[in-house]
Amino acid sequence: MQDLIVIGGGPAGLAAAYAAYRKGLRDILIVERDRELGGILNQCIHNGFGLHRFKEELTGPEYADRFIRMLSDTNVHVMLDTMVLGITQGREVRVISAARGYETLSAKSIVLAMGCRERTRGAIAIPGDRPAGIFTAGTAQRYLNMEGYMVGRRVVILGSGDIGLIMARRMTLEGAKVLACVELMPYSGGLMRNIVQCLQDWDIPLYLSHTITNIVATEGRVSHVTVQKLGENNAPLAGSEIEFDCDTVLLSVGLIPENELTRDAGIRIDPRTNGAIVYENMETSAPGVFACGNVVHVHDLVDYVSAESERAGAAAAQYVLAGGPEGAADQPERATVELVNGDGIGYTVPQKIRVENVAKAADLFFRVRRLYGESVVEVTDGDAVIAAYRRSQMAPGEMEHILLTKAQLDRITGNTVTVTAKEA
Amino acid sequence: MADLVCIVCPKGCRLHVDEENGDAVTGNACPRGAEYARAETRRPTRVMTSTVRLTGGRYCRCPIKTDAPVPKGKIMDIMEQLNGVELQAPVTIGQVVIPNVADTGANIVVTRNL
Structure with a gap:
């Protein structure tokens, strides 16, 4: 044992x-x-x-x-x-x-x-052919950095997660042409510093609110993709097509x-x-x-x-x-406080706190659901504000962290508290 | 006047450099941010990472880095030089592969024991 x-x-x-x-x-x-x-x-x-x-x-x-x-x-x-x-x-x-x-x-x-x-292509259902040349960004990263295989020469990256951004720079350094990084959402899924040092440093365009709407193969290998801007409900807008001749698509979609x-x-x-x-x-x-x-x-x-x-x-x-x-x-059974996601909060970890188990403070991690400028994050017990934290900006791509002190936790009387993000 | 995003750490502070005012930096949460902003507007540098050929090891590539930031403009020259490098396992972290690479004062060093 x-x-x-x-x-x-x-x-x-x-x-x-x-x-x-x-x-x-x-x-x-x-x-x-x-x-x-x-x-x-x-x-x-x-x-x-x-x-x-x-x-x-x-x-x-x-x-x-x-x-x-x-x-x-x-x-x-x-x-x-x-x-x-x-x-x-x-x-x-x-x-x-x-x-x-x-x-x-x-x-x-x-x-x-x-x-x-x-996440793979199967999880996001991109229309088009199913040829060679489509990799998840992390797989391509392993091929290139550990196994010594160059996965392609002309690359379009779908998704702006950090691994995709890192691979945009990495492929460029190794002599590939990265034509575009295409992101479905109106904001990047990766860290701002990676947008700067992986895309902007190398003049790689980032297309926000765009996605790949077709993949075309020639002789079993990717030869062309179509990218379109998205309108309401993420519907591709007719007439917004951008065509890329490429041999590789990297997916960084979560x-x-x-x-x-x-x-x-x-x-x-x-x-x-x-x-x-x-x-x-x-x-x-x-x-x-x-x-x-x-x-x-x-x-x-x-x-x-x-x-x-x-x-x-x-x-x-x-x-x-x-x-x-x-x-x-x-x-003895410990009383548990459950954390409820209020406006703008995607999730919290932990989801439950046993206040008696906390010595000094409890770490709380969360992500917001959209972009925020000057804002405040509040932890409330009914109408009582237990704790409030100011932020100059928040984005879903960047995990947030707050500390709830023992003293703050001791003020909770109910068995739930709500975490909320709002503009200041 | 220049606005940039700090890349020193993942916090990503929005920096503002006032060239009219002795390159005064605002928006930085730490002194390294101010240092980065001044360097970035005058002479941008990056720590560069890549791989080189390795024989006799578990993998055929060995990861490397510059042990100090190098001018952005020299990165592609350095990549070119790395093409000619072949290491023999075993290699250890910190082992110098190319001293004073491209006259930058930085060394190319191994970043993994293989």
Whole structure:
């Protein structure tokens, strides 16, 4: 019986395992399906990671290496090349690997850190031919940065998520011509800094409120796409067609938290995040099962993934050290405050706070549903404003973070509070 | 007068540089933002990342970066130089691949142990 099994050895799993170790757990196992640790960071060769966590600007592989080195000084055990097939609320973990075959492991606590995967063409239904030359941006990134394949020469990017923007610059550096980045929404899905350094630096036009309405193939490969402006209800406007001769389409149209294990275990999922519903300490609806990183909600910054995952790992350690399921059964039922999304709020993580569990302050992450200028975010309990935060601007592409202090939380009298964004 | 978006960190501050007024910077949340805005209006620089060929390793490409920002105008020259580089595994983080690349004062260094 392990104290803790961490599922996934990317940034979330590494940080959770390390934090649990620091809190005193000693039988910790990370199960990773790839043949190496680090997850998606290994293909993110660009810089900009670690400004919060390490106060320096690192590349993805360097950021991963920091955590891998920290773990190498511990006795945290790692199973590579091992796929988790299922978990139970009784904290059994069924795994399979070429080296060891099928095994059933068990643990006093579990941290879910499976990350997310990319939305594909199938999820967005682009009309036209179905030829070679259409990649998700992250797949192209792995081909180019790790496997050494150039995926195309004349590229149109659909979606303005960060990976798509990063790939616009990367393909340009490698000699491709990136003709356009096309975004369905009237604003970018990626960080403003990536619009500047990946598109504007290289004179790549960004078409907002546009989409690809046709893909044409010649001899089995993309040869042409049509882009159109969108009118009301996102209907393509006749006469707005822009034609591009290209051999490659990269899709950067969103990420989906990878929660098959979570769902199969009967853990409650929030339809807004497609991740587990979590409490203030990242515990899911299954006691002793925690979740963190992109499997809970898609982050913009790995630094925030690390911070969140350290909280999850520390909470798993606390759960085990307090006696695990038996210890939890002795605890009195804690009052729970549910966070309700008011105007303009897309989701919050956590979705629930047990006020008595909060030592100093609870971290609250959220995304807004549209662009905001000078604005204020309010946390209200009925008519009472519990906390208010000013922002000079907010965008759906940029995750927001606020802290609710213990003193503020103690003022909540009901069992729900509402988070609202409004223009100041 | 120049308006720019800071790229030093993901916060993305909207910066304003007043050239009439000794390049006074406003809108920055930290000193690095002011530094970035002045550099960006006079001599824009970027840390550049890419990959080079690798033999004998787990992968055939090794990620690299410039260990300091380099002038934007030199990035394509540096890419050109990287085409001729071939590393032999093992390589370690920080290992210098090209010293003082394109006379920028920055070194090309390895960013992954392979």
